[in-house]
Amino acid sequence: MDVQDYEYYEARAKNVKLEDITSTQHNADILARLRDYDPEFTYISIHEDERQDDYYDFAVREGDNLGWLGYFVGRSKQLRGLSIDNFPDNLNIDAFLRGLGYNRSIESLSIYTDLGGSFKSLVPFLRNNSSLGDLTFSNFDIGLQCARNIALLLGQQSSLKCLCFEETNLGDEMFVEIAAALSKQPQIEELNLNASNIGRNGCVALGSMLEGMRNPNLATLYLGYNDIDDEGLHTLVAGLINCHNLTTLYLHGNELITGAGLRSLTTLFQSDSCRLECLNLEETNMDNDGVAALAAGLSRLLTLKKLDLSNNLIGDQGLQALVGGLGSCNLLEDLYLSSNNMLTQSVVGLRSLGTLVQRTNIHSLFLCDDTVNDEGLQCLVDGMANCDRLKKIVLSYNNSITAVGLSSLSPFFRSERCSLCTLLLNGVSLDDDGATALANGLIGNKSLKTLEFSRSVITERGWAAFSKLLCDTSSVNNTYFSNHTLERIGGYGVHAVPSDIVEHLTFNKLQNCAAVMCKILDSHPDIDIEPLFQWKLKCLPLVVTWLEKAKPYLGYTYMCEAKETFQCRELSMVYSFVRGMPLLTVDGYRGKKMQDVQPKTKKRKFDLTYTYHE
Structure with a gap:
């Protein structure tokens, strides 16, 4: 769309009948929203499917004028996101893309089809739209010619911050073409190549490109499931050392990496410019020797905040080596x-892992899927x-954990220093x-809010233990000292949680004092205030104040008590309190009189007895 073409659409935009340039009323409505700068219309998906149209879907069919669609998208100031799917072969996609080149508001563009030579028509959009920060290619195979077209597109200067290739079967030869073009994009902060099959050659190309780039801004790199081997990783590390802003590196699923490759990572960790915070080496067949090689470098990685070594072959010796390496990662x-x-x-x-958790800043520990048994859990807690x-703590799907192992958690829960908020036991068969x-x-625990489990054969006996924990109704005092912190017990698949437990958990979602009030009022219709007599009239104002504070919670979920009923309870408590006062008052008055008639120079044992009553 050159200047003349734009003037053509501009001159007719106010008078054009949208029904004449679209195939459906739904598509006409979308053009109307774009034309009228609808502030709520911030995203549009363009596709060929015959599926039912969603609010944001523009399904291209015979009768849709792509030139007009491109014009309205190009002049939009509200659009923030655009996704492009397949177009019918008989329609000219270039007419749309040339109009898109005028847009300055779109921040995210996702492409789900090979646009062929039409990728060239996206060059003005990529070059001129300073708002565009996110570009994704997804769900189609990128061949060599397509890779060259994308490389031509990426060879332009842009404002891109995030570039993603998702399920595109990119391959090493195709990525080599693209890697060369990425040297023109030093401002990119996130590069996602997960499952792109770039292999050793692609990894070498990426490493060489990053090593030769001046001041790359790369902060996050995803390279999961790419058949990267030791040689590819070695070259990549040389490039990553040049990325002084790198904080996140994902290498999961690359099972060809051995201890030699992991020692290459040590070179990165020991670099003075390394600022890595997140490292993912899940499912890399890492054994004890591999984790020992990795741990040697981790001891220098003082910026590390997240480490994922799940789905590997780490044993006791490897874990000890890892703990030793992480000891300085505060x-x-x-x-x-x-x-x-x-x-x-x-x-x-x-046991050494437990010690590491105690003396470092670890907030979350994941030990799922047959990683620990009862003995291991005991050692960890020790x-x-x-x-x-x-x-x-996530202990889900450890099928060997029984009540014996769960009992070993008690000292940890009861420690005054315990700050655990979440315990996940999904997949652990929980019985009474x-x-x-x-x-x-x-x-006595005052930190745990979520106790989640999905498999249980808990009967009335087991639920009764939870009920007593949340609200011990044997006395007001015991209710007061019950657990008012837990907000969730059970989880997906647990449908038989008794109603009283649900009620107590609902109360616990209030502030602690409010939960106590609700539980006491709900569980003790007639509160015995006789134990308060020992403090005499000093407690009467406290009782009245407590009742006043309780009133706002009468209508809260389970507290459906009528105001009239509550007033009766309130009067009954005050009456019981006052009725107990005369005897105390008489005793106090008599004691005062006896003191007055005794000589002030002498105090006998009898006087002291009445002094106690004052």
Whole structure:
């Protein structure tokens, strides 16, 4: 669309009948929203499918004028996102893309089809739209010619911050073409090449490109499932050392990496410019020797905050080496060690892991999928009994954990320093003994909010233990000292949570004092205030104040008590209190008189007895 073409559409835009340039009323409505700068119409999806049209879907059919569509998209100031799917072969997509080149508001563009030579028509849009930050190619195979067309597009200067190739079967030869063009995009902060099959050659090309780039701004790199081997990783590391802003590196699923490749990463970690915070090496067949090689470098990576080594072959010796390497990583918050089945035989390693959790800043620990058993859990807890930073433990799908292992958590739960908020036990078969072990262990705990499990054979006995934990109704005092922190027990697949537990958990979502009030009022219709008599009239104002504070919660979910009923309870409590006062008042008055008649120079034992009553 040159200047003349734009003037053609501009001159007719106010009078054109949208029904004449679209195939459906739905598409006409979309053009109307674009024309009228509808502030809520911020995204549009253009496709060929015959599926039912969604609010944002423009389904291209016979009768749709792509030139007009491009014009209205190009002049839009509200659009923030655009996705392009297949177009009918008999329609000219270039007419749309040339109009798109005038847009200055779109921030995210996703392309789900090979545009062929039409990629060239996107050059003005990429070059002139300073708002565009996110470009994604997804769900189509990129051949050599398509890769060259994309390389031509990416060879232009742009404002891109994120570039993603998702399920495109890119391949090493195609990526080599694109990697060369990426040297023109030093401002890119995130590059996602997960499952792109770039292999060794693609990794070498990427590493060489980054090494030769001046001041690359790359912060996040996804290279999962790309058949990267030691040689490819070695070359890549040379390029990553030049990326002084790199904070996130994903290498998961690259099973060809061995200890030699992991030692190459050590070179990166030891670089003075390395600022890596997140490292993912999940599912890389890492064994004890590999993790030992990695740990040697991690001891220098002081910026590390998240480490994922799940789905590997780490055993006791490897875990001990890892703990030794992470000892100086004081910023580490999230540690993933799930699906390392060899750890079920670990004793020393898990105990040392618990010690690491206790003396570092780890907030979340993931040990799922047959990674620990009862003995391992006991060893872990032994090491971290006084931990005060751990917020989340995930023990899901450890089928060997029983009530014995869950009982070992009690010292950790009851520690005054415990700050654990979330415990996930999904997939762990929880029976009455396990439920009782957890409930008894949580007595006195004031941090845990979520106890989640999905498989349970809990009967009335097990649920009764949870009910007593949340609200011990044997006395007002015991209700007061019940658990008012837990907000969730159970999870997906657990449908038989008793109503009283649901009620108590709902109360716990209030502030602690409010939860106490609701539970006491709900569980004790007639509150015995006789124990308060020992403090005499001093407690009467406190009782009245407490009742006043309780009134706002009468209508809260389960507190459906009528105001008249509550007033009766209030009067009954005050009456009971005052009725107990005369005897105390008489005793106090008599004691005062006896003191007045005694000589002030002498005090006998009898006087002291009445002094007590004052």
